[in-house]
Amino acid sequence: MSVAITGTGSYIPQILVPNKAFEENQFLNSDGSVIPHSNTVIIEKFKAITGINERRYAKKEFNTSDLAFLAAQNAIEDANINAEDLDYIIFAHNFGDISFGMTQGNTLPSLATRVKNHLQIKNPKCVAYDILFGCPGWIEGVIQAFAFIKSGIAKKCLVIGAETLSRVVDPHDRDSMIYSDGAGACIVEAKEGAGEILAHNSATYANEEAYYLFHGSSYHQEIPDDLKYIK
Template identity: 35%
Template sequence: MANASGFFTPTMRISSSININRSGFRCPVVISKRIRCSGTSQGVESFSPPESRAQRLVNKGCKLIGCGSAVPNLQISNDDLAKIVDTNDEWISARTGIRNRRILTGNESLTGLAVEAAQKALEMAEVKPDDVDLILLCTSTPEDLFGGAPQIQKALGCKGNPLAFDITAACSGFVLGLVSASCYIRGGGFKNVLVIGADSLSRYVDWTDRGTCILFGDGAGAVLVQACDSEEDGLFGFDLHSDGDGNRHLNAGIKESTTTEALGTTNGSALGFPPNRSSFSCIKMNGTEVFRFAVSVVPQTIEASLSKAGLNRSDIDWLLLHQANQRIIDGVATRLEVPKDRVISNLAKYGNTSAASIPLALDEAVRSGKVKKGQTIATAGFGAGLTWGSAILRWG
């Protein structure tokens, strides 16, 4: 039976395990019967055991109670870009809606931005770092090959050494992080999960390619997702997908250097060992194909999430999409019949900040008073992979 949160909760049947799938949570439970062999006709006894851990988790929900964001100091305008590549402000703004972006320079770091955003989210939520159970860093551009989340955990001063790890799903990363947080809360008993979206795609941009260099900026955003009773549940439904065949339209693959010397042995030279040093290439994108992909799949995934949540388009207070291109945002809003005054967009100020774009826009909307506690938000991410997904959630 569907409850007010849009997830399916048990009536009389309880299963010994919690089934979590990509369409949401369906949590049926089976109350067991103990058979007692006493040699009499009274040998079978049915009873209700003490509340199990699984039963407690079935009744758990999750809610977003804090948010924060941070951006680099350096602002690069369209006019600034026009000095280094053949473009102009009118051309960029008309095709993308972007007028400025922030770029990491000097002593700034992506980790520093992520920590700042996380601290603000914790302060709003009134949660101490020591009470954080899990940190999920959604990024495709960590500052360490082995991931950046543990460094954020260290910088925040989480003395309990909570688990911290990276999620790599490009511009869909933050939505995947939200869903992952809810799974840990519902299925693992976690209480406070910090979800951070942070990316510095400017480090992987070819600044001579006017098709891509105009799009990307750097930034970080974070939310604190907290366990709550099912009646307060704030994640109503979700829908997640990927299609590796679309990788050819948007990627930044490995490129090999040719400077590494082979070992001074016959076997080493024959085997090509050691391998050449590698680095990631600049972002390569077929903008037309990515645009077609986004305007097609985003309305579909939001409709799917609404259906799984048992909600209608009219139940949406705000539409918050990954900030990639204003024409995509406007097109999806039109398809879903969401009025412009209920669409959140800060793309003009920051450009495409990948996994940071949704929490960055959410934080600004919350702190400005636009998004209020109890309002319903339809959000969706889409991008490299190709990956896409959506979630219907309530703020506060």
């Protein structure tokens, strides 16, 4: 039995944010001191290192689960399946739904459950759950879907990766230019004669690397410490 990705979908937000949009930001070092370079130099160096010239942000009325729903719809249509036949909805994210202007994430109910609700799936045997797995969360979701299908527990799974990271960036941190919003989804199912997922590997390095990314305070010392941002 082969396990294949039979459909894909995405949602790219409409708000285009070019690098020049950051020209008026006050970028600071982690200790709150001013970076001794102009924003023009900072932005040019950022582009040279990352290759990033622009990014997309979600409209204020959209949440992470909304972007995911739109991507999921496209994946289901691309795979030409009935959403009621899904056995699992696996949603990889890190911050949940974050209302515009806020930094606190909302993860109850799970975002996978919210997507299932948006899709109007009535089948209670379609199990919806979230995974928090950092940057490669979608890949880990595909690995789990693969395992479910190979073991006979499932036949069709929807795997989603989505974020609205624009809402958890510190405007005083130059690394904020890295992050953006969007959603991608795929259908993983048992399918004879299809191209197959041939191999996979996962690892967690939790010694020196454990806090390479974390939830921390703003670099601006006048912003309250209880407001946390991606670092």
